Amino acid sequence: MRRGAAKISQYNIEGKELQAFLGPLETNIIEVVWSSKQPLTVRDVYEKLKRRKRIAYTTVMTTMDRLYEKGLLDRRVEKGRGGVLYVYWPKLEEHNFKKTAVHEVLNSLVENFGDIVASYLVERISSEEKEFKDLKDKLEKALKGKRG
Amino acid sequence: MRRGAAKISQYNIEGKELQAFLGPLETNIIEVVWSSKQPLTVRDVYEKLKRRKRIAYTTVMTTMDRLYEKGLLDRRVEKGRGGVLYVYWPKLEEHNFKKTAVHEVLNSLVENFGDIVASYLVERISSEEKEFKDLKDKLEKALKGKRG
DNA sequence: AACCCTTACTACATGGAATAGTAACGTTTA
DNA sequence: TAAACGTTACTATTCCATGTAGTAAGGGTT
Numbered sequence: 001m002r003r004g005a006a007k008i009s010q011y012n013i014e015g016k017e018l019q020a021f022l023g024p025l026e027t028n029i030i031e032v033v034w035s036s037k038q039p040l041t042v043r044d045v046y047e048k049l050k051r052r053k054r055i056a057y058t059t060v061m062t063t064m065d066r067l068y069e070k071g072l073l074d075r076r077v078e079k080g081r082g083g084v085l086y087v088y089w090p091k092l093e094e095h096n097f098k099k100t101a102v103h104e105v106l107n108s109l110v111e112n113f114g115d116i117v118a119s120y121l122v123e124r125i126s127s128e129e130k131e132f133k134d135l136k137d138k139l140e141k142a143l144k145g146k147r148g
Numbered sequence: 149m150r151r152g153a154a155k156i157s158q159y160n161i162e163g164k165e166l167q168a169f170l171g172p173l174e175t176n177i178i179e180v181v182w183s184s185k186q187p188l189t190v191r192d193v194y195e196k197l198k199r200r201k202r203i204a205y206t207t208v209m210t211t212m213d214r215l216y217e218k219g220l221l222d223r224r225v226e227k228g229r230g231g232v233l234y235v236y237w238p239k240l241e242e243h244n245f246k247k248t249a250v251h252e253v254l255n256s257l258v259e260n261f262g263d264i265v266a267s268y269l270v271e272r273i274s275s276e277e278k279e280f281k282d283l284k285d286k287l288e289k290a291l292k293g294k295r296g
Numbered sequence: 297a298a299c300c301c302t303t304a305c306t307a308c309a310t311g312g313a314a315t316a317g318t319a320a321c322g323t324t325t326a
Numbered sequence: 327t328a329a330a331c332g333t334t335a336c337t338a339t340t341c342c343a344t345g346t347a348g349t350a351a352g353g354g355t356t
Contacts, residue, residue: 009160010158010159011159011161011256012157013157013158013253013256014157015260016260023344025346041302042302043302055345055346056346056348057302059345059346059347061302062345065303066343079354080353080354081299081300081301081356082300082353082355083352083355084303084352084354085303085353085354098261098264102257102265105159105257106268108159109250109253112164112165112168113246116246116247116250117250120250120251171313172313173313173314174314190333190334191333203314203315204316206316206317206318206334207314207315209334210314211314213334214312227323228322228323229323229330229332229333230323230324231323231332231333232321232322232333233323233332233333233334234333234334297356300356301353301355302353303350303353304351304352305350305351306347307347309344310343310345311344312341312342313341313342314339314340315338315341316337316338316339317338318335318336318337320333320334320335321332321333321335322332322334323331323333324329324330324331326327326329326330
């Protein structure tokens, strides 16, 4: 587990998009950080999230610390009104994170179950070609009918 | 979640083979049950597992109950020396379970991240064709060298 | 110095997996 | 029929991940 890479250890089959990899709150937080043009403090993120739902400042803080520990966020220390504080930014932009995570799942699947993955793909591509062919046949019949 | 289907909700990226879907003890137990030609009691499975490692009867029992609840094992009640007891057998044979589980992950991946999965495949196939072509070039050069 | 604010530390709840003891119960055996 | 045997239901604990959140300790600005 290299320090630079995001640590994703599991894929949640029922999760939608990012929530296949992250918890609900982690997902909300990282989306806020991705949307920002500059690094954000915990307070920044907290102010945005509290508009949607009641949440404690320390909940946001703990979860951002955890995203940092998991390698999805990076941070530096700054000085401000509250003393020393962290300023966070994403380690990878959204598309790169998704790409890396999906690749990790697929690599693991291929390594563990290469033959099953291969036959799934062959089956899937054949199925789609069949649908294309069916549609093509129908179209050809329809055109013949018009001319007939 | 139909009752007949195995309930797999997540894929563990670092897990090897079955342990990508199940815990260590769940994996050991279902392998024992798959290997048996007839249905097994908790006692049967316990006797096999205790040879490998110290474990409590009730641990085996609880885990088999959980595999039943998750739809991987089926069972009926029999009467025996200890009163009424369960006799378990697998709902799916090994290959079918793996195939079903892998398909669920792949379907979820395609639904959530179809474009990333597609480009991964194109990239992977191209990479393998490139390796084949490189090998072919080297072979052709070697054959030319022998004739020269 | 007062004020404001943050983080470290701590704790609880939930769910899943692993772990395991014992009361309650049922069947077989003597 | 009672004793013996063995199983399951019930219960509990630990660990991990995620979400939740209060407060003591500490630091910078006003």
